[in-house]
Structure formats: structure tokens, C-alpha cells
Amino acid sequence: MDFTVLTRLNLARRSRVPVVLVRNLEQGTDRVITEDEDLGGALGEAILQSFRSGQSLLVEVDGDRLFLNVQLPPPHMVIIGAVHISQALAQMALLAGFNVRIVDPRTAFATPDRFPGIELAADWPADVLKERPLDARTALVALTHDPKIDDFPIANAIRSGCFYVGALGSRKTHASRIERLQADGLSKDDVSRVRAPIGLNIGAAGPAEIAVAILAEVIQSLRLRDISSPTKIIT
Amino acid sequence: MKVKPGISTASLMPSEISDPLVTAEIWKKGGREVAIATVIETWGSAPRPVGSHLVIDRDGNFEGSVSGGCVEGAVIAEAIDIISDGKAKLLEFGVSDETAWRVGLSCGGRISVHVERLD
Structure with missing residues (x-):
């Protein structure tokens, strides 16, 4: 060559x-x-x-x-929430070849000290995603369990056809989240795309192990997806 | 990884540092002679998919993989010859025969590896 x-x-x-x-x-x-x-x-x-x-x-x-x-360019992972799990997940996802971005409007959380070498946006997801929209090559991982922060990007990820949408939260939290998403105009099918409780069930304990479970689930969605019928985009 | 002055890996993403094609570019720019090996065909069970790369320099330093470590040794030896004579080559590896100490794949697959010099 x-x-x-x-x-x-x-x-x-x-x-x-x-x-x-x-x-x-x-x-x-x-x-x-x-x-x-x-x-x-x-x-x-x-x-x-x-x-x-x-x-x-x-x-x-x-x-x-x-x-x-x-x-092909590497897939993206957008993490909502600069929380403890994100600290482990961002590094692991980077190592696995993902482009990683973290979004959290809480400036005390989204600091370069806590996330060395990771692209951070200390702003509301609605503003950040307007600048750089989600797409089918992106995994959206919502980790704040605060509806004010998580709900918008989750709905946006479903509508943009992200290959993976996952949200942290108990079954109870997720049940009320489903209601809010449906009230926002998404169908039952659309909402069923959200992976919750997030991560493959490997009995993960602690932030780093939960990060492994999440990354494994994201990779599973990426590699086992049906390329002949791409995820639908809702306009 | 040895890096000559003026070529920094600091701006690379962690996932790029182990990217064989990026490594090949950095090595060549740094004055090293380089060969690139690529898996171009697989049959049956194969440890690395088609398109996987291994890059090798004249001293046998390497980055990447074309199998799970089963045939890398043989590919590196061939690559050093190819760095000398410049002729690209197609190597095929099949099932290993442990009693004969033949290089091969213990998983039972076959792979075809294209090796060329970076000029």
C-alpha cells in the first residue's frame, strides 16, 4: 500500500x-x-x-x-447525567471505541476534574441536542433519574431512531416515566424501546459493574441489530 | 510504543492508540519500515472478522491482530520478509495439528491473510 x-x-x-x-x-x-x-x-x-x-x-x-x-465511523454514546456510574461508563465506552459525550445541566456534577478527557456539556439536554442532534448511530443512556433532565432526551432518542435507549430507575420509576412519555405523544411500541431497568442482568453491584452491564447491553443492541430494517424515525 | 519527536499520540483517543492503521501511519512517519496484514476471507469459525489488521515493523514489533494469537507469529515472520522484498503475499491458515506443531487455528476455521509493505 x-x-x-x-x-x-x-x-x-x-x-x-x-x-x-x-x-x-x-x-x-x-x-x-x-x-x-x-x-x-x-x-x-x-x-x-x-x-x-x-x-x-x-x-x-x-x-x-x-x-x-x-x-464506518465509530458509534456515539450520549450519557445524560454526570453521575458516579457515568465516570466508569465513559472510560469503558471510550475504550470500546465509542465517541462519548456527557450532558448534565448541574455544573457541580459536570466538571473536567471528574471526567478527565471526556467531552462534557454542562447544559440542558434540550439545548445541547438542538446543536448536535441524536441519530441512528447513537446510543442514549439516561442516568440522572430526574424527569426534568432525563425525559426530554429519552423522548428525543426514540424519535431520532437511536439504536439504543436506556434509562436508569426502578420499575416503579419507569412505570411513571412510561406514562409521561405516552402523554408526550409516543405510542406504547415506541416507549417499549427504552431499556429499563438499564443494563444486562449480571447482578451488577456498584457503579463500575453497572457500567459493564450497560455497555454490554449497548454493544448487544449495536451488533445484533437488524441492518436490513433500520429503527424507524418518528417525525 | 516508540514515537519519534514531532509526532504526538497525545491528541489521539484511547481507542485510536490501539488502532493498527493509525499505528502504521505513525510508525512510517517515524522512519520505521512497516507491513500491513489484513484478514480478507474467513471460512467457518474464525477468531477475527474480515477486515481485521495486524501491522508489523522490521524488528517484529506489532499492533492489532488477525487471529486470537494463533497465527500472529507466522504472519510476523512472513511480514519481515515482505518488508525486505516488497512483494505482497496471500497467506492461508487452516486447522492446527498440535502433534505436528503446525501453525493454525485451534477453533477449526480457515483464514486468508493479505500481507503487503507500506511504501
């Missing part, structure tokens, strides 16, 4: 642009194709398919064997 090809590839990856490296195994040549380029024909179709599925694969085009190595 030529070094300029590698730097172009890494630049696209760093800029979070979906990109495919096309290696011609017969001729030993490489091409970097970004998502906005449409090559057309059989190769264009194969590249489109790999962007959609996120799967790298070997294809044969005009008698040449080509390896399409697709690189």
Missing part, C-alpha cells in the same frame, strides 16, 4: 467519513472511496452494499478479485 493511500484513509476515518479501501489483489493497487462518491456499475453497487452492511468482503469485478475494506 502506498503511504499516501494510508494517510487519505486515516484522514477520512478521523473526520468520521464512511470510507472503503478497494484493494485490487491481481494488480496490487489501492483506491480510497468515500461514501459520497458513486462509481456506478457492479463495483459501485458492491461498495454501496458494504457501506450499508458495514461488512468488508471480496468481490470479483471484470475478472479482477477486489477486497473491499469498509470503515
